[in-house]
Amino acid sequence: MVERGGSGVPGGRRKQRVSMADVAKLAGVSSQTVSRVSNGHAGVISSTREQVLAAMRELGYRPNSAARALRYGRFNTIGVILFSLASTGNSRTVEAIATHAAAEGYAITLIPIDVPTQDNVLGAFTRMGELAVDAVIVIMEIHLVDTGTVQLPPGVHVVVVDSDAGDRYSVVDTDQAEGARKAVRHLLDLGHRTVWHVTGPETSFAGQRRTQAWREVLEEAGRPVPPPLHGDWSAESGYAAGLALAEQDGCTAVFASNDQMALGLLRAFHERGRRVPEDVSVVGFDDIPDAAFFVPPLTTVHQDFAEVGRRCVRGVLQQIRTGDGSPPGTDLVPTSLVVRGSTAAPRSG
Amino acid sequence: MVERGGSGVPGGRRKQRVSMADVAKLAGVSSQTVSRVSNGHAGVISSTREQVLAAMRELGYRPNSAARALRYGRFNTIGVILFSLASTGNSRTVEAIATHAAAEGYAITLIPIDVPTQDNVLGAFTRMGELAVDAVIVIMEIHLVDTGTVQLPPGVHVVVVDSDAGDRYSVVDTDQAEGARKAVRHLLDLGHRTVWHVTGPETSFAGQRRTQAWREVLEEAGRPVPPPLHGDWSAESGYAAGLALAEQDGCTAVFASNDQMALGLLRAFHERGRRVPEDVSVVGFDDIPDAAFFVPPLTTVHQDFAEVGRRCVRGVLQQIRTGDGSPPGTDLVPTSLVVRGSTAAPRSG
DNA sequence: GCCCTCGATGTTTACGTAAACATACGCGAC
DNA sequence: GTCGCGTATGTTTACGTAAACATCGAGGGC
Incomplete structure (x- = not known):
């Protein structure tokens, strides 16, 4: 006699799941009473309740959520x-x-x-x-x-x-725009003439907003708007942007659209001998947990995910x-x- | 007349979801025929099928997965x-x-x-x-x-x-043990006398395995086993461990149980003037995407998540x-x- | 003692789907 | 023409739950 799921449990649960009807039969009550116990409704005498609970335990009853979902919609x-x-x-x-x-x-x-x-x-x-x-x-x-x-x-x-x-x-x-504004203003407040920017991918709305806010702050302050460098969120793209920026003598401050790209910037500047923050300041976006342990620790915009x-x-x-x-x-x-x-x-x- | 969900759709779907019965009524067939069409069964003449499909589109019919789950188990x-x-x-x-x-x-x-x-x-x-x-x-x-x-x-x-x-x-x-062995062997093969270790939290099985494998490799090679430094996966704990290790003159190689802690090590060594890899070698575990852009780029064990x-x-x-x-x-x-x-x-x- | 009320429990039904079974119709073979 | 068969479609039923309604018995007021 082939039987699966036997496993020696008292009551021998077999192949299928246990339903209210099974519990009701064992407890000697109607399935509606089982339902009442299961949902903690009042109006069930304690001795009956105990019987039902015992039967549930013995059979390992678990409510069927599909049926519940069907019932409740x-x-x-x-x-x-x-x-x-x-x-x-x-x-x-x-x-x-x-x-x-x-x-x-x-x-x-x-x-x-x-x-x-x-x-x-x-x-x-x-x-x-x-x-x-x-x-x-x-x-x-x-x-x-x-x-x-x-x-x-x-x-x-x-x-x-x-x-x-x-x-x-x-x-x-x-609030992408607010965050980006804070980042750019921080750099301007420190005395930088303008701020370069490494963007996120063009398909990202968040990236677009950050880039737009960066541009607006510079324009409002009457500063020159350098051409943005295009990144794709990856540290690698930030690294590539950093290698390019390291050649720009006038570049003293960069706002990267996320922390990963900022990390790439840091590495590129390090390799090219541009010291951060002495020669170039870098700000990121996101405040990933690691950002505090970059070399140097990264100034960034904290998002409350x-x-x-x-x-x-x-x-x-x-x-x-x-x-x-x-x-x-x-x-x-x-x-x-x-x-x-x-x-x-x-x-x- | 207050009505919710009106939204001007032809057929005016109101509050509730559309069921097969609704589609059947509109198409002038039985709900079983709708079911057959819905599940792509054969045995429905094409004109009938078209009628049903049209009715489905008009009413915006979507199958009810709760009922399906209940039916199929x-x-x-x-x-x-x-x-x-x-x-x-x-x-x-x-x-x-x-x-x-x-x-x-x-x-x-x-x-x-x-x-x-x-x-x-x-x-x-x-x-x-x-x-x-x-x-x-x-x-x-x-x-x-x-x-x-x-x-x-x-x-x-x-x-x-x-x-x-x-x-x-x-x-x-x-295979945590295999990965940790590779990391430690790599350092020994480079000529390091022994390898220090920053652990993961004790509650982590993965961390335990990595630490155990680190110990085994050293013992098999007959090398001294330095006391492990305890971390909790965070870069911060790696940083703390790094500050301690920077004081250990004999420490030329460290295996960190993950990349974040390795990042903390890198920062600590940088701050203390211990050059990586000239003075100290560091290996991590995980190969997070950023690891390639740490300063210096991190040697690490790649996990195929x-x-x-x-x-x-x-x-x-x-x-x-x-x-x-x-x-x-x-x-x-x-x-x-x-x-x-x-x-x-x-x-x- | 009778009836009413209320509390405890049982019975019926509906939720939406789809398998299983039933019907009805058309067409070919005799 | 009738029988039989196959195809298209309709009807019944079950899945597990819980609301709504029904029943049954005990206790209290008169």
Whole structure:
């Protein structure tokens, strides 16, 4: 007699899962009473309750969440669509989302998109539409998804991170512009005549905002705007930019659009004998944990990813609870400048 | 007349979701025919199929995955329990898991545990037990969870990462010992008399294995074993260790149990005027993307997180498909040593 | 003692889907 | 023409849960 899952448990749970009916039969009550005990409802006499609990333990009963979801019409799950977990920001945001969602009794379903093509994104949304989620948080350039006919399934609540689509969706993001302004002003305040800039990739809204704010601050201050060097977030691209900047005699201050690229800058300047901060000041963006231990420790703009995650969860939960769609609007989380050893007044100043 | 969700769509979808019955009514067929069309079954004449598809489009029909899961008894979802996404390794592993699971038609549900207390872990498993998952991947010290009465819900398939519980569970992990051996041997081969070591936290199985392998290599080679310095993975702890090591005149080579701590070492040595690699060689572990841009570029042990994630998914899918429980065994992913600029022969050598 | 009330528990039903079974129709073979 | 078979479609049912409704018995007020 072939039997799988035997495993010698009293009561011999066999192949299939234990349902309320099984518990009810063993406890000698109706399945409705089991349901009442399972959900902690009042109106069950304690002796009955004990019997049911004992039967549950013996059989190893666990509620079937599919049936519950079907019954209630809710899944208690939030979907997160993202392009990559590789960046510090994304993984920290996701972690904060997961933590806060868990505190509210929601689980997180992750849908990664390996290559951000229109097809893949469309596929993710389709899958997500069929998926057991009550709401969706999109951590991604929304312009990648809402060109063309792609649209979020109706009735799904959405919050978007890293986007300028605040006119159409609920957007939560770090205040990129404010952060970049702080970085550039800090360098100008130190006495630098102007500030060079290494950008993020052009497809990044956050990168665009930072670059735009850098330009604005310089223009407002009436300073020359050097041509920006294009990076792609990687330390390698920062390194390449650094090698180029090391040749620019007039360059005394650089604002890198993230910390990784700043790290590349530091290495390039070190190799070319340009001392930081004596010859060149460098400011990054993100405040990754390692930034304090770069050589020299990096002055950078601190992003509060945990707060971004918290507000994302708050936003979707509000939508779920009120039953409203995604109310347009942008919720910006402030940044703070962390001054460390990579910035100083220019020597000539 | 107050109505929510109106939004001017033809057919005026109102509050609730569209079911097969709605589509069937509009198309003038039975719901079973809608089901057949939805699942691409044969035996539906093309004119009927077209009618149904048109009705689906008009109503914006999406299948209800809760009902499907209830019907099929499967969720097509894998749960991932983890302690933190903050470390490069974990987030990269999770990303790989998510990507490979998606390729197999599975989604990922994330259950983070903010503080690894017994209660929290137990709670996570309970929640996970009730959750809509077919299998679970645990990225965590298993000894934290299986002391005491905590046990995985029966019938749930499990793969564990970062654990020595290969005798009880399916374990997938980087071959920590092999990697650490490569690192230490590399330093000995360069001519260093011995190798100092900065450990990971004691609660980390991976850290323990690396430290153990470091000790074994030194003992096998008949070299003195310096007292290990205790770190906690953070750059800060590496920095503290570095300040201490800078005072040790005999210290010409250090193996740090991860790259972050190696970064802290580099900064400490730089501050104390100990040149790397001329005075001291440093090797890390992980090969985070930034490691190549440290000053100097870090020699380190490369972990293939993507492969770990792939094998995790393969493991649980196999369990799901065969219906077996978690077969004990340890699946080790090999590492490779990446030699960069932070190691050299000792000056006296 | 009778009826009413209320508390404890049982029964019915619906949630959305899809397998299993049932029906109905058309067409070819005799 | 009728029988039989196969194809297209409809009907019934089950999945596990829990709300809504039903029942049953005990205790109290008159």
